Amino acid sequence: MFYTEDFDVIVIGGGHAGTEAALAAARMGVKTLLLTHNIETLGQMSCNPAIGGIGKGHLVKEIDALGGAMALAADRGGIQFRTLNASKGPAVRATRAQADRALYRASIRKMLENQPNLTLFQQSCEDLIVENDRACGVITQMGLKFRARTVVLTVGTFLGGVIHIGLENYQGGRAGDPPSNALANRLRALPFRVGRLKTGTPARLDARSLDFSKMQEQPGDDPLPVFSYMGRASDHPRQIPCYITHTNEQTHEIIRNNLHKSPMYAGVIEGIGPRYCPSIEDKIVRFADKTSHQIFVEPEGLNSIEVYPNGISTSLPFDVQWQLIRSINGFENAHIVRPGYAIEYDFFDPRDLKQSLETKFIQGLFFAGQINGTTGYEEAGAQGLIAGMNAALQVKEKPSWTPRRDEAYVGVLIDDLATMGTQEPYRMFTSRAEYRLLLREDNADLRLTTKGRELGLVGDLRWAAFNQKLEAIELERQRLRSHWVHPGHAAAESLNRHLKSAIVREHSLEELIRRPEMTYQQLMQIEDLGPGVSDPQAAEQVEIQIKYAGYIERQQEEIERTLRNENTVLPLEFDYSRISGLSNEVVAKLNAARPETIGKASRISGITPAAISLLLVYLKKQG
Numbered sequence: 001m002f003y004t005e006d007f008d009v010i011v012i013g014g015g016h017a018g019t020e021a022a023l024a025a026a027r028m029g030v031k032t033l034l035l036t037h038n039i040e041t042l043g044q045m046s047c048n049p050a051i052g053g054i055g056k057g058h059l060v061k062e063i064d065a066l067g068g069a070m071a072l073a074a075d076r077g078g079i080q081f082r083t084l085n086a087s088k089g090p091a092v093r094a095t096r097a098q099a100d101r102a103l104y105r106a107s108i109r110k111m112l113e114n115q116p117n118l119t120l121f122q123q124s125c126e127d128l129i130v131e132n133d134r135a136c137g138v139i140t141q142m143g144l145k146f147r148a149r150t151v152v153l154t155v156g157t158f159l160g161g162v163i164h165i166g167l168e169n170y171q172g173g174r175a176g177d178p179p180s181n182a183l184a185n186r187l188r189a190l191p192f193r194v195g196r197l198k199t200g201t202p203a204r205l206d207a208r209s210l211d212f213s214k215m216q217e218q219p220g221d222d223p224l225p226v227f228s229y230m231g232r233a234s235d236h237p238r239q240i241p242c243y244i245t246h247t248n249e250q251t252h253e254i255i256r257n258n259l260h261k262s263p264m265y266a267g268v269i270e271g272i273g274p275r276y277c278p279s280i281e282d283k284i285v286r287f288a289d290k291t292s293h294q295i296f297v298e299p300e301g302l303n304s305i306e307v308y309p310n311g312i313s314t315s316l317p318f319d320v321q322w323q324l325i326r327s328i329n330g331f332e333n334a335h336i337v338r339p340g341y342a343i344e345y346d347f348f349d350p351r352d353l354k355q356s357l358e359t360k361f362i363q364g365l366f367f368a369g370q371i372n373g374t375t376g377y378e379e380a381g382a383q384g385l386i387a388g389m390n391a392a393l394q395v396k397e398k399p400s401w402t403p404r405r406d407e408a409y410v411g412v413l414i415d416d417l418a419t420m421g422t423q424e425p426y427r428m429f430t431s432r433a434e435y436r437l438l439l440r441e442d443n444a445d446l447r448l449t450t451k452g453r454e455l456g457l458v459g460d461l462r463w464a465a466f467n468q469k470l471e472a473i474e475l476e477r478q479r480l481r482s483h484w485v486h487p488g489h490a491a492a493e494s495l496n497r498h499l500k501s502a503i504v505r506e507h508s509l510e511e512l513i514r515r516p517e518m519t520y521q522q523l524m525q526i527e528d529l530g531p532g533v534s535d536p537q538a539a540e541q542v543e544i545q546i547k548y549a550g551y552i553e554r555q556q557e558e559i560e561r562t563l564r565n566e567n568t569v570l571p572l573e574f575d576y577s578r579i580s581g582l583s584n585e586v587v588a589k590l591n592a593a594r595p596e597t598i599g600k601a602s603r604i605s606g607i608t609p610a611a612i613s614l615l616l617v618y619l620k621k622q623g
């Protein structure tokens with residue numbers, strides 16, 4: 001039976017990718033259906049209840065700059081906020097929020113329920129309707145057929161999901177949820193390259209059985225960071241601290257003695273796990289000389305007794321989990337509420353995707369999230385937004401859009417996936433971006449909101465707030481350029497001793513801010529010179545733009561140079577070993593791939609910017 005209405009976009013899966021995809025498509029005005037297993041688990045965090053962190057926080061801000069939901073939900077559900085790398089440069093500063101799982105979910109659900117053009121439906125999707133290599137709809141478990149012009153698949157860890165606890169295993173999409181086996185079988189029959197990956201999660205503990213006095217308290221930051229450009233600290237619920245404890249030699253001994261019972265080490269799991277989020281058994285093996293590993297003891301919510309011991313993800317048998325947890329300081333009497341486990345699942349080689357996240361083999365079918373080989377809510381949400389938006393653009397018969405590597409971390413993420421693929425769960429790091437100085441958390445809106453508005457992703461309220469901020473920055477920068485302080489000036493007398501002695505001629509306020517020993521805030525506290533711009537986001541922008549102007553300009557020039565060289569032709573019959581300075585690995589890769597242009601060469605895995613510079617110098621010499 002066909003459902004009574006047809007849709008423009010059907011999104012399958014109500015996780016982080018699916019919710020952003022459905023919201024993005026609906027914001028753009030196309031008729032959207034979000035079809036998911038269970039309405040109660042919309043926006044569910046499968047693993048740790050936290051949003052952001054280094055690299056990931058950047059993605060959250062970019063989702064927000066394009067009108068997405070994740071940052072707003074983190075602000076409304078966050079119970080401990082921190083700015084990581086606060087003492088380092090702005091490029092690597094990152095916001096992280098510990099979230100109340102239930103509040104976060106409720107916030108996402110509310111946004112979905114209030115979104116015009118969006119219909120929710122609870123059913124498992126079992127099959128795709130494909131006609132002439134084009135996705136035309138889906139079929140649910142009860143045989144109901146939905147017709148659509150495009151389909152976005154975001155089914156996370158559910159395809160052929162197998163849950164492992166010790167040497168026991170059973171089928172599941174994540175603990176408590178069924179796997180998607182019928183859909184997995186259907187997809188395996190299509191021409192996509194399929195692989196297996198695995199990820200894991202620690203046991204959850206009953207807070208009442210833990211001795212927090214033996215742990216180190218870790219409060220959130222003051223002033224409280226905010227995730228969304230539209231958010232305020234007053235949106236946050238009550239704030240509570242996290243705690244820190246450590247594994248010890250006894251814990252490690254227990255793990256070493258039981259490694260043969262780990263499905264990873266017994267060879268039961270074939271999927272590759274996340275290198276940067278290893279299980280505790282992986283850490284003990286890989287870092288054998290370490291006698292202790294840090295554990296962040298994170299509350300699951302304001303009204304929950306459960307805590308998440310971040311750092312001891314494991315798939316060891318339950319009795320071993322019990323022993324190892326009870327060997328830890330503060331956990332001596334711990335009660336395990338839910339055992340830890342690992343999950344293996346199907347993913348699709350993302351090299352079979354276009355940059356728009358549409359599949360190369362089936363038109364109108366888009367993939368986003370964990371099924372593309374990534375790990376993490378933020379990576380999933382960012383892809384979801386781009387896939388949902390491009391599905392809507394296709395419906396509107398408009399060209400697709402994906403930000404470039406120099407425009408956004410989400411551009412880096414998608415470019416890495418689509419050009420290099422991945423052999424292990426891919427997570428974002430600031431080190432993956434070559435233009436880190438430009439791709440900061442603080443300027444994601446300046447980089448993306450105008451484009452988001454043009455695409456129809458950004459609503460009126462956000463657009464008005466953004467323009468107000470732009471104007472405030474511009475006016476303040478003009479004022480700082482044209483306001484002067486001269487020796488003997490009352491304001492100059494108020495400067496710190498070091499600066500005061502450096503004022504030997506007239507200086508604009510902008511010049512003073514450029515000095516390493518002066519901040520915008522300090523300067524604005526001086527009578528006559530302040531109070532400056534009142535919006536803290538605009539104030540931060542003014543300071544960063546002034547202080548880092550030189551570096552930012554240089555990086556912009558580099559981008560322009562790279563873009564200019566994008567189409568520079570490389571001769572097909574070229575012996576790369578003739579170029580001195582290239583490593584054997586680079587020569588082998590270039591000789592094997594024979595890229596047609598510098599742009600294509602630069603996107604081959606392992607071809608560094610330094611190698612590209614050598615190629616360019618060589619080509620120039622050849623004239």
Ligand code: FAD
Binds near residue numbers: 018174179371
């Ligand atoms: P999900 O959040 O998994 O959402 C998939 C959605 O699709 C669900 O709502 C599901 O019900 C729905 N669905 C599935 N099949 C169907 C179907 N056939 N029909 C209808 N609906 C369907 N990330 C980290 O960054 N670090 C970690 O350490 C980490 N550990 C993890 C441990 C475990 C055990 C699990 C399960 C996940 C872990 N993750 C971790 C990954 C993180 O949870 C995912 O990256 C993220 O949730 C992916 O988002 P997604 O939207 O792609 O998929």
